[in-house]
Amino acid sequence: MPRPRSLTHAQLASAALAVIDRDGLAGLSMRAVAKELGMSTMALYRYVDDREELEQLVVELVHSTVDTRAPDPDAPWRERVETMVRRLRDAMSAHPAVVPLTLAHRHRTPSGLRWSETVLTVLTEAGIDGERRVVALRGLLSYVIGAIQLEHLGPLSGAGTRAITELPPSAYPLMTETARYAGNVGADREFFEGLAMVLRGMETAREA
Structure with missing residues (x-):
């Protein structure tokens, strides 16, 4: 296959993201991306070193769609943090199969770093600093990443929840009861x- 004259990082990332959206994260490979671009696998290596570099480009592409500007400075700090989290969730939920990659590459992507810098600014202005600020940021990221995976990829969603309701209540009384309630809780309500x-926990820590 003829090699395109030139490829940008954005084009490479878009091709890799198309593969992930269609075939899942397990389908991502240098060969698959090369095929998506209409080129040979060896030709792709002229642009990136390996799959890890492709992953990093994909994470940056997804994160680049997040508005990292500071929210309304007159709004309460919890509301501003929620705004930043909402923006991140919207971007990541559009491509849920990419979410696991953020764990490995978020600290290497400029857009992800800008999001974290904005959140840290809000936390600092709220009086959350030092080691508490470390825990607060990591706690937020853990919650967002985990919640999105649970919503889109986790066994507790959809058929998984229904399967739990069919377990013997004598062995799993609280699991079966909770699964029945889960049917009444929508994804947005559960997340927010x-x-x-x-955030209430952070408020308590801030006031301590």
């Missing part, structure tokens, strides 16, 4: 009520 619990 969970986030509110996390």
